[in-house]
Amino acid sequence: xxxxxxxxxxxxxxxxxxxxxxxxxxxxxxxxxxxxxxxxxxxxxxxxxxxxxxxxxxxxxxxxxxxxxxxxxxxxxxxxxxxxxxxxxxxxxxxxxxxxxxxxxxxxxxxxxxxxxxxxxxxxxxxxxxxxxxxxxxxxxxxxxxxxxxxxxxxxxxxxxxxxxxxxxxxxxxxxxxxxxxxxxxxxxxxxxxxxxxxx
Amino acid sequence: xxxxxxxxxxxxxxxxxxxxxxxxxxxxxxxxxxxxxxxxxxxxxxxxxxxxxxxxxxxxxxxxxxxxxxxxxxxxxxxxxxxxxxxxxxxxxxxxxxxxxxxxxxxxxxxxxxxxxxxxxxxxxxxxxxxxxx
Numbered sequence: 478x479x480x481x482x483x484x485x486x487x488x489x490x491x492x493x494x495x496x497x498x499x500x501x502x503x504x505x506x507x508x509x510x511x512x513x514x515x516x517x518x519x520x521x522x523x524x525x526x527x528x529x530x531x532x533x534x535x536x537x538x539x540x541x542x543x544x545x546x547x548x549x550x551x552x553x554x555x556x557x558x559x560x561x562x563x564x565x566x567x568x569x570x571x572x573x574x575x576x577x578x579x580x581x582x583x584x585x586x587x588x589x590x591x592x593x594x595x596x597x598x599x600x601x602x603x604x605x606x607x608x609x610x611x612x613x614x615x616x617x618x619x620x621x622x623x624x625x626x627x628x629x630x631x632x633x634x635x636x637x638x639x640x641x642x643x644x645x646x647x648x649x650x651x652x653x654x655x656x657x658x659x660x661x662x663x664x665x666x667x668x669x670x671x672x673x674x675x676x677x
Numbered sequence: 678x679x680x681x682x683x684x685x686x687x688x689x690x691x692x693x694x695x696x697x698x699x700x701x702x703x704x705x706x707x708x709x710x711x712x713x714x715x716x717x718x719x720x721x722x723x724x725x726x727x728x729x730x731x732x733x734x735x736x737x738x739x740x741x742x743x744x745x746x747x748x749x750x751x752x753x754x755x756x757x758x759x760x761x762x763x764x765x766x767x768x769x770x771x772x773x774x775x776x777x778x779x780x781x782x783x784x785x786x787x788x789x790x791x792x793x794x795x796x797x798x799x800x801x802x803x804x805x806x807x808x809x810x811x
């Protein structure tokens with residue numbers, strides 16, 4: 478067989494080349510199968526997106542290996558296109574994911590993983606308590622109840638405030654009529670960027 | 678012969694890294710750790726494979742295409758991983774008690790409070806305009 482491995486095929490028996498290529502092919506195959514398992518299992522759409530990225534990267538590396546072993550370089554534009562698809566898909570899914578899309582796989586008893594290590598340490602007081610933004614938001618909302626009154630509570634603004642996109646806000650039934658997505662997204666994006674920029 | 682040995686070693690390394698990425702994406706318990714495991718070996722494996730192809734085919738056409746591929750991945754994989762992490766963090770459902778330190782929650786809650794205040798102001802302005810025109 479005419480391959481790019483001119484020297485290797487000449488000096489060694491072609492058995493070495495075939496053996497190593499087959500072994501590496503099995504590695505790529507195993508990686509692809511495992512990422513497909515994560516695509517099936519992944520409890521949220523972001524997990525599935527990550528696993529799709531891994532699958533695409535494995536395919537790209539497999540194509541690159543094929544290009545190296547066989548010496549044909551016409552698969553390189555294919556790799557470029559695959560890379561572009563992976564990036565665009567990843568970014569668009571994570572941009573428009575909303576809270577209602579989480580946990581799309583039902584939680585079975587075996588799928589629950591309990592983390593007893595940090596919980597036990599936190600209960601005993603050795604680790605500081607982690608107050609996530611959910612608790613802080615509740616505090617903010619409770620503090621605002623006196624000022625803004627029932628209007629803020631009823632429209633569920635505390636729940637809404639965390640979403641990074643306009644598509645998810647349209648999903649919320651109570652507020653879809655009032656919100657103008659374009660007007661809302663500009664200040665929201667700016668403040669979100671400010672908020673993240675302060676930390677970064 | 679050295680060429681071919683280098684090529685085989687690099688392709689084997691890329692295979693191992695892809696396997697590591699897939700195993701990491703499968704076995705880690707949380708979205709954010711899976712994101713770490715999935716994005717880092719992917720890039721390095723691609724670089725190794727591109728080296729392997731370059732060693733075999735040393736012409737400027739394929740080399741420029743491969744450079745383009747590697748640069749594209751280098752710029753976009755961190756962006757995609759960051760966006761996935763941001764979406765996973767801000768939708769709150771994926772954050773669990775596995776965090777030891779949460780350094781971002783301050784900035785996020787401040788930004789959210791600011792958004793709430795801005796939205797209230799926008800509502801009040803719109804309500805006032807409605808009253809004036811009606």
